[in-house]
Amino acid sequence: MNEKKRALLSVSNKTGLTDFAKDLTSLGYELVSTGGTKRALEEAGLDVLSVSEVTKFPEIMDGRVKTLHPAVHSALLAKRDNDTHMDQLRKLELDAIDMVVVNLYPFKETIAKPDVTEEDAIENIDIGGPTMLRAAAKNFKDVTVLVDPEDYTTVTDALKNGELSMEVRKRLAAKVYRHTANYDAMIASYFTELTEDDYPETYTVTYEKAQSLRYGENPHQTAAFYKEASTTGASLASAEQLNGKELSYNNIQDANAALEILLEFSKPAAVAVKHMNPCGVGTGESIEQAYQKAYEGDPVSIFGGIVAVNREVDLTTAEKMKEIFLEIIIAPKFSADALEVLKQKKNLRLLEVELEKPVHQPRKLTSVSGGVLVQDTDQGSLDDVELKVATERKPTEQELEDLKLSWQVVKHVKSNAIVVAKADQTLGVGAGQMNRVGAAKIALEQAGEKARGAVMASDAFFPMPDTVEAAAEAGITAIIQPGGSKRDQDSIDACNKHGVAMVFTSMRHFKH
Missing domain, CATH: 3.40.140.20 (AICAR transformylase, duplication domain)
Structure with missing residues (x-):
């Protein structure tokens, strides 16, 4: 058996790849790779074995089958402290793989394209990658497994100072299973939509962490904000914050309520929200007029509230908004002079949201003890x-x-x-x-x-x-x-x- 440690690298996201691979080489790792990853490593001047050299089997079916081979998976799943496993590797003249660095075909990015075809989506379903990741994560005690470039430095720093702790190995394995679960959930959702199965026998959703929150509805509750894997258009998850402190749990709830009401209107409109209920709504010929009507609708409750408008905030409107305490202002755009006025309030959160592309939200989820309620969103008008x-x-x-x-x-x-x-x-x-x-x-x-x-x-x-x-x-x-x-x-x-x-x-x- 090869005494060198061996790392298998196959990534779609090549951020930090070559620097990480150079570090592995300096630490005594032999590199194994395939396809575009192998070319990128070789162009960086690194020696790389092809997967075919390891498996003694060619890549076939346009690359659909390349790492799906006993030479790969035996090398990943062999328990190093199990003499029978290691004897079997030796008899089969197989070398153990000590590290797997894999991230998956860009399925999320593929299905987000407006002109994506079903064939394109299917070809971007990764099979070999998830299989290697799951195998390596199962054997995390002996195999280091990485799915996120953010972890490269953590791993190389630890290896330079000795070995990876079992705690770090376990955390990396947990991240792998979250990653593959997220990937499979997106694929399941895509096929569920294709087959128009509205309420299937199992309901799997996946979200990606947008930010940690200081606390939830109250200071004694912990919280975080997660967003859908592919989110664009009129949603808080895709908003750009131009000023102010980070959004809190209650800010996000209220801002989302304001945005949902705002999307009811096509003519200039302003919505003021407090505790997820509208306290003032106005429409007009201009956004200034609409805001003035919303303010006059309840000038008491709007204090400390959230205002959302569906036209650019101009200087005149900004000056009126500045007169009272507001937590958040949401708009498709702020003029330069309006921003200058509103940014004088350093804690005032200013959010730009693209209102021209409403988010498609066919389902609404509400958690209950031991389960979740799922229903169509109320699109009725x-x-x-x-x-x-x-x-x-x-x-x-x-x-x-x-x-x-x-x-x-x-x-x-x-x-x-x-x-x-x-x-x-x-x-x-x-x-x-x-x-x-x-x-x-x-x-x-x-x-x-x-x-x-x-x-x-x-x-x-x-x-x-x-x-x-x-x-x-x-x-x-x-x-x-x-x-x-x-x-x-x-x-x-x-x-x-x-x-x-x-x-x-x-x-x-x-x-x-």
Whole structure:
């Protein structure tokens, strides 16, 4: 048997490869490689054995079969303290492999391409790489296994000072199994989508760590932020932070809520969020006008909140935003002079998010004790339904516009939810109450005298007419709600009695 230690290297990501390989050579390792990795090492002036020289078998089937061979896997799986294993290697004239350095075909990058074909995706499913990684990780006590270039220096520094500790070996093996699990999960997800199997017998998802967080919802809770493997477009995971402290757990939750509401609007809009509920939403001819309406919708609650807008933040809008304490401002862009103004607040987090490419999120996951709930995301909108006027009086054109705004917002308010709106602006939001009339009273009280001539949206039907009575007393002139209660007629009669128009959507927007 060869007394030299042997390292097998086969990587798609060649970051730091040649420097690492030179270190291994200086430490007495013989290098084995194949394909592009072998060429890169040889171009760096290193001596490299081909895998075919080790296996005594050619690469075949366009490289589909090259490392899938007993000469490789016996060399990886042989337990060094097992005399039978080592005798078998000697009899077969096989040399042990002491290190495996592998990262996999770029499946994630391949399927992210807009013009990817099924054939391209399949050809980028790595077979030999994961097999070697799993074998080496299983035998981590004897084989060093690396899948991440970030670990190269850790390994060479340790080897220069002696040997890798068992703790480090185990950590590297754990990283391998996470890596291969992540890889397999992406492939499984791709094929599940291809076969349109909405809710398969097992549900495997994978996320990559975006950042550690100082704590969770409260200081005694630990937390981290993970993102989907391929994330682009209108998401917090792909946002660029231009100013301010790192986002906290609660910041991310609130910012995501603001972004989801913002994506409901195509014309200039501004959304203010506090504790994952909108406290003010406004639309207008300009982003300055929209922000002013959102601010005036609830000038108390917006303090310390998060604002998201769907147009570039200009200087005038920035100066208005600077007047109050905000945690985060989200926008597709900030003008140079707006940035100069807002950056004067060093802790104000400024996030640029590409809104033109909404993120495709077909599933929503909610953890529960011992499991997870999976459902379609609520993509429903008024474009998907035919509004039905249930009352004697029809809403005016202006009321109809106001009803649409209130409905776009109530969809994102914690149930039971009521939104009062008028003239491109929310005036009152009642969120998360145990009864619907309670939510209505909060929204109406917040709106105050402005409720006269305004409209109201309810995320679910009225089980009794008390909400209509409260709305009419406050001066509400039109209501939008799903309908579908056994007692719908009671609410219709109450509306007719007070001259209030009411339309049914036949679509509910519970948000628990």
